[in-house]
Amino acid sequence: MDEKRYPIPAGLHRVEQDIQRSRFITTAAPAPTVEDAKAFIARVRGEFPDANHNCWAYVVGPPGSTAQVGMSDDGEPHGTAGRPMLTALLHGGVGDVAVVVTRFFGGTLLGKGGLVRAYTGCVQQALESLPTTERVRKVRLSVELEYASIDGVRRLLPDYEATVVSEEYGATVGYRFELPVTRVGAFRTALTDLTQGQVLLGEVESEG
Template sequence: MPMTSRYPIPAPDWHRTEEILKKSRFIATVAHAPTTEEARAFIESVRAEFPDATHNCWAFQAGPPGSTARVGMSDDGEPHGTAGRPMLNVLLHAPVGEVACVVTRYFGGIKLGTGGLVRAYAGMVKAALEILPLRERIVPVMLEVVLDYNAITLFKRMLPDFEAVVTEEEFGADARFVLRLPQERVSPLCAALEEMTGGAVLAEVRNMDSDG
């Protein structure tokens, strides 16, 4: 089961911000990364865009906010622990999931020092996230419901309150419906159906789906 059934993710396309820090040019590029493979493909695309950069440091978190199940990072030649780790820490503490970030640096001749690098790379990720357009990712559940014909009208009227959509319906001895709804709406809907029908209802989660 997912850690949460809905959470913010980056809107489609890449999003970018840029700063000059002590003559070094820093470019932060952020994108949606629902899988490790897509995160790495995005990173390679940015590296290909800036092949002459001094560094293309990166980090990604390809899961719900705060999840460490699918993460990655790289200092790309900067002193160990001064780029990838600070970048990943920012991503893990952000309220957004499925996100990858590459911070490109063109060295300007002035060394920032270890602490300066940590602040610069972490700061670039924070700056990019602040302007990042978001959309909501909903992890839905498919729920099969069987009830009497005399309950259909009230049943269908209550569905919008639970963000439920009918994906299948079949009319035999009873009425059977397959609903698609957010995971956290399942228990409240089942409770409402039990109350409405006096217990004359069967409701069972059929399978999990995904929605980008």
């Protein structure tokens, strides 16, 4: 898995199902940071304060990454909700994702095995229909060049998914571009070729 580009949720996504008379509502959302994940979980809990359980799990980072994860059974028997949900997320092929499974108890006990299957299945169902977009880790590159090269450089930008962050006009033109980290090497080469070496390339800065 390329840690610089990977699928993430495109937005809030919700699915529902009834399992032996219990109603399960699964809500998934983008979670680029742990703070975002916790804020989303709090929002869903606030939306369903009368639910029997609001179990949750999140994975911040590339798909399958365990560096920043969290989970909670929220009152279900230990290990029957949060852990199976997290396992489903880690195998779901999506990164930067948080999910809450809200349960309204319908009167039929599912047993530990039944709960594990239910919570696993809820997350899998949500992921199967989850609209995704691509997270692209971007960096910034400062560039100084002659006025004669401006038009040529601007024509290059779409090919390298580069955008102009700032520009300064003096004896030469100074730009700061933002582009995917995977495109930096090729973009540097293209700039050097276009300007026949008449370009000053700064250090690559991390986004933000």
